[in-house]
Amino acid sequence: MRPQLQAPGPRYGEKVIQGLLAFCALLSVLTTTAIVIALIEPTIDFFGVVPIDEFLTGTEWSPQFEPASFGVLPIVAGTLNVALWAMLFAVPIGLGVAIYLSEFASPRVRSTMKPVLEILAGIPTVAIGIFAITFGLPHVIQPLWPGDFLGGVEKPFIALAASFGIGLMVAPIIASISDDAMSAVPGGLREGAYAMGASKMKVATKVIFPAAISGIVASIVLAISRTVGETMIVLLAAGSTPNLTFLPNEAIQTMTAYIAVVATGDLSTASLDYKSVFAVGTVLFLMTLAMNLLSIRLVRKYREVYE
Amino acid sequence: MELGGMQSERTRLAAAGARATVAASLSNRPRRDVVLNNAFAALLLLAVLIALAGLVALLAQAFVKGAPALGTDLFTDVPSTLRPESAGFRPAILGSLELIAGVILFVVPIGIGSAIYLEEYADNTRWWNRMIEVNIQNLAAVPSIIYGILGLGFIVRGPLDLGFVLVAGSLTLALLVLPMVIIAAREAIRAVPDSIRQGALALGATRWQTIRRQVLPASVPGIATGVILAISRALGEAAPLLLVGATVFVTFDPTPFGDGFSAMPVQIFQYATRPQEEFQALAFAGVIVMLGVLLAMNSFAIWLRNRYEQRW
Numbered sequence: 001m002r003p004q005l006q007a008p009g010p011r012y013g014e015k016v017i018q019g020l021l022a023f024c025a026l027l028s029v030l031t032t033t034a035i036v037i038a039l040i041e042p043t044i045d046f047f048g049v050v051p052i053d054e055f056l057t058g059t060e061w062s063p064q065f066e067p068a069s070f071g072v073l074p075i076v077a078g079t080l081n082v083a084l085w086a087m088l089f090a091v092p093i094g095l096g097v098a099i100y101l102s103e104f105a106s107p108r109v110r111s112t113m114k115p116v117l118e119i120l121a122g123i124p125t126v127a128i129g130i131f132a133i134t135f136g137l138p139h140v141i142q143p144l145w146p147g148d149f150l151g152g153v154e155k156p157f158i159a160l161a162a163s164f165g166i167g168l169m170v171a172p173i174i175a176s177i178s179d180d181a182m183s184a185v186p187g188g189l190r191e192g193a194y195a196m197g198a199s200k201m202k203v204a205t206k207v208i209f210p211a212a213i214s215g216i217v218a219s220i221v222l223a224i225s226r227t228v229g230e231t232m233i234v235l236l237a238a239g240s241t242p243n244l245t246f247l248p249n250e251a252i253q254t255m256t257a258y259i260a261v262v263a264t265g266d267l268s269t270a271s272l273d274y275k276s277v278f279a280v281g282t283v284l285f286l287m288t289l290a291m292n293l294l295s296i297r298l299v300r301k302y303r304e305v306y307e
Numbered sequence: 308m309e310l311g312g313m314q315s316e317r318t319r320l321a322a323a324g325a326r327a328t329v330a331a332s333l334s335n336r337p338r339r340d341v342v343l344n345n346a347f348a349a350l351l352l353l354a355v356l357i358a359l360a361g362l363v364a365l366l367a368q369a370f371v372k373g374a375p376a377l378g379t380d381l382f383t384d385v386p387s388t389l390r391p392e393s394a395g396f397r398p399a400i401l402g403s404l405e406l407i408a409g410v411i412l413f414v415v416p417i418g419i420g421s422a423i424y425l426e427e428y429a430d431n432t433r434w435w436n437r438m439i440e441v442n443i444q445n446l447a448a449v450p451s452i453i454y455g456i457l458g459l460g461f462i463v464r465g466p467l468d469l470g471f472v473l474v475a476g477s478l479t480l481a482l483l484v485l486p487m488v489i490i491a492a493r494e495a496i497r498a499v500p501d502s503i504r505q506g507a508l509a510l511g512a513t514r515w516q517t518i519r520r521q522v523l524p525a526s527v528p529g530i531a532t533g534v535i536l537a538i539s540r541a542l543g544e545a546a547p548l549l550l551v552g553a554t555v556f557v558t559f560d561p562t563p564f565g566d567g568f569s570a571m572p573v574q575i576f577q578y579a580t581r582p583q584e585e586f587q588a589l590a591f592a593g594v595i596v597m598l599g600v601l602l603a604m605n606s607f608a609i610w611l612r613n614r615y616e617q618r619w
Contacts, residue, residue, distance in 0.1 A: 096354025229450020
């Protein structure tokens, strides 16, 4: 007797379910498409009025004045200003925590610190923004600022206050992803180094750190992308003065803050202000897209090597 | 006899010499190395302490500054621009609850459905499946304000044209956290070993029966953790809501399709930007309420993960 190995008939129910599930997955592609469509149409309209080279190379951003000027550089500089100082603070702390957790901490310390980091990373940015401007600026930045250096820190809103808050927000992200990358380095490398008599510091810095470098860089790139896209902290702490500067003690405006301030009012969809929101949004989207893709590639690289 | 004594003496000396050499090269590391190592460990510990100090200072400051305004009337009073003593968060709290209910309705079926498709059905060698994957990873890191623009240009106006209503805010937040849910659900599904699937298939179950009866039940804790973390993210987001009409001065209880709604983080932001001391205290009281809810949710999610994490 030949065994019956064929299914008794086509199962249409199974196909329908598979189709529904595939549609769910496709919805995320549609989201990206919708973002692009939402951005592109008003952006093209905007460039019909404001020449694209004037937008990209102009050094004056004053949409509310007459005559309005749409040079995007000051608010791009504002975004980079905040990101630069935030990284100067977040990268050493994030990496320090990561190396400590992965190479120095006992398993018990590690398993308590990980959730604490997750909680820190989960605090709403509006709470961090309030903390940055009412605690970070008067009780941390002003006491530590070296006197009259660069004219002192007298302004009520400064880029550095936002950097302080954002650093606090992204340091746990850097710590968590870098710790994962370093923990994924095979134990054999570590044991080999210890057997040769290397100290913990030598093992961490000369063996584990280079082996995990792509994951570490990915965590930093992702952190920069988060910084560039952060809105509430800069809105609360950095002011809203477009300012082409990289000084940490100046009031500035970032791209995100501009979008949030202008789009909140009930604007007419035909106004140039309304369309400028989408043009700035396009710049922001492209900047973060480039960084995200880089970070995704780097993470995949270390996964390929060690997992 | 004499010879044997000499030999044992030589062996003893040789052993001692070797031991001394090994000890010198291993335990008696150069002094500089030991000092450097300790300094490095101290620096690392300092980084950990700074991160912890930031968390503790944030919580402590919220409690000190928010305590005077804390009370049950926060939950019953409506916002006011003039009288901070009788201003509260009622419409904002209700708005946040309704927003989150909408997010859950949307994100749970679609997030889990996408994850099942990508883990159980999709053929990873096909370019379109790889594209979906990269696309989701990118969406997880798109700035929240861009989702606000999407909501404004696509949901409030444009194709869906819902207007500035609560449902538009809900949809925007749902799209924002959908990638988080998908990524977490995929990890949970991937952790179920293949032998379970093969066992079910070998007994004659169809693909969907295998997923429905074996894979999904085994991955529920991981999926639930991801969903809770995603919801707590949605609860704390303010930026995209600013763009889709979370107008801050709402003194009535919000309805899903009624004009105008508010949410906790937006209301906190609004109070925080007022110069008066009393409104600042209100903002901090709001922060306490929100942090309380979020900490409870996150702790529960982490507990859930650690409690039900299965080692196969």
